[in-house]
Every structure is written in C-alpha cells, then in structure tokens.
Amino acid sequence: MTADSLRRSPLADHPLPAGMRELPFRRAANVQGGGPFPKPAANTAIRWEEHDVLWLGPSEWLVLDGPPLELPNGVDVSANRTTIELSGPHARDILEKGCTLDLHPRSFSAGNCAQTTLARTQVILWQTTDEPTYHLLVRNSFAHYLAAWLTDAAAES
Numbered sequence: 001m002t003a004d005s006l007r008r009s010p011l012a013d014h015p016l017p018a019g020m021r022e023l024p025f026r027r028a029a030n031v032q033g034g035g036p037f038p039k040p041a042a043n044t045a046i047r048w049e050e051h052d053v054l055w056l057g058p059s060e061w062l063v064l065d066g067p068p069l070e071l072p073n074g075v076d077v078s079a080n081r082t083t084i085e086l087s088g089p090h091a092r093d094i095l096e097k098g099c100t101l102d103l104h105p106r107s108f109s110a111g112n113c114a115q116t117t118l119a120r121t122q123v124i125l126w127q128t129t130d131e132p133t134y135h136l137l138v139r140n141s142f143a144h145y146l147a148a149w150l151t152d153a154a155a156e157s
Contacts, residue, residue, distance in 0.1 A: 010082045010143035017154050019088035020147075023135070026083055029063045029074040030056075036071075037063065045113045045126055054113045054126060062124065062137075081124075082143050086150065087133035090157040095134065097153045101125070105132075119149040 009024035016022065037053050039061070040046040045054040050066030062077075063069065086094065092103050098119035101108060108114075113126035123146070124137040138146050 010140040011084070011147050014144055014147045016084075016147060017151055019086060019091065019154065020150060021085050022143075022147075023083040023085055026078065026081075027065055027068065028076070028078045028081065029069060029071055030077045031061045031063055031071050031074045033059050033073040035061070035063070035073060037061070043114050044111050045128075046111075054124065056115060056124070079140075081137045081139055084136045084138065084143070084147060084150065085133060086136060087129075087131055090154070091132050091134055093157050094150060094153045095125070097156070098149065099125070103127075105130075119146060119153075121146045121149075 007025060009022055011022040011024070037048045037051070038046060040053055040055045042055055045052055051069070052064040054062040054064065056062055063071070063074065095118065096103055099116060101114060101116050108127060110127050110130045110132070113124060116123060116125055118125065118136065121138060121142045126135045126137070127133070128135055136146065
C-alpha cells in the first residue's frame with residue numbers, strides 16, 4: 001500500500017449537485033518574495049508553463065498544478081486545501097448569497113482571483129472562465145461545511 005492510496009479527499013463522502021465537483025490533491029506552493037514565474041497583476045491569475053499563478057498579496061503568490069518546482073521562497077501547501085469547482089448559469093447567483101465581493105462581470109471576470117470569505121469561510125475565489133466557472137480553494141477542515149452550504153444555496157436557485 002502506497003501513501004497515495006491512503007489519501008482521502010475531504011469531500012469523498014459528500015455528494016455534490018450538478019454544476020459542482022471537487023478537484024482534490026492539487027499541487028500548490030505558497031511563494032513569498034518572488035520566483036522565476038511572471039508576476040500576475042493584483043487580484044489576477046495567469047498561466048505559466050504548466051502552472052497557474054494566483055496573486056495573493058503584494059509579494060505573495062500561489063503556484064498551482066504542474067510538475068514540482070524548486071522555488072527558493074516557496075512552501076509546499078498541497079495538503080492544505082481542496083478545490084470546489086462551481087459552474088453553470090447560476091454559479092454567480094449561488095456565490096452572491098454568501099460573498100460580499102461584487103461578482104458582476106464588469107468587476108470580477110475570468111482571470112480574477114481574491115482572498116475572501118464565503119458563507120463565513122475563508123476561501124481563495126478564482127473565476128477561471130467566462131461561463132462562469134469558479135474554483136473555490138478552501139481549507140480541508142472547512143470543505144465539508146462549505147460544500148453543504150453551496151448545496152443548499154444551489155437548491156434555492
């Protein structure tokens with residue numbers, strides 16, 4: 001038995017409705033002070049080689065997916081969060097029930113990301129497509145609560 005076969009997603013036992021799915025076990029590195037990647041503008045994400053780079057603060061980025069990187073200022077945070085993908089025609093409406101950000105396309109569109117709260121839970125919110133599709137990066141310990149809240153909010157839409 002390998003270590004990978006023992007891994008269990010935080011939402012393995014939580015059924016998600018249509019338009020939602022979990023993207024577990026994403027490689028993630030928190031980088032402070034810089035790195036070899038191009039720096040995205042504030043509150044945006046960019047694609048770099050096989051990685052996505054999200055701006056988190058004036059000198060802080062989250063590098064997602066792709067092959068492992070040797071980053072001098074990076075800390076592996078892969079086991080810290082899971083990702084809930086939310087998509088479809090009502091995705092924005094669902095998020096607006098528990099998020100104070102202005103998610104209208106004139107203010108928040110594909111490529112935008114922000115650290116915020118959703119349903120009193122800290123998340124990194126990233127809009128990946130114009131459809132819209134959102135990735136909600138949430139700490140594992142809050143994933144079940146947030147998934148239940150999203151499921152209830154989706155049922156009301």
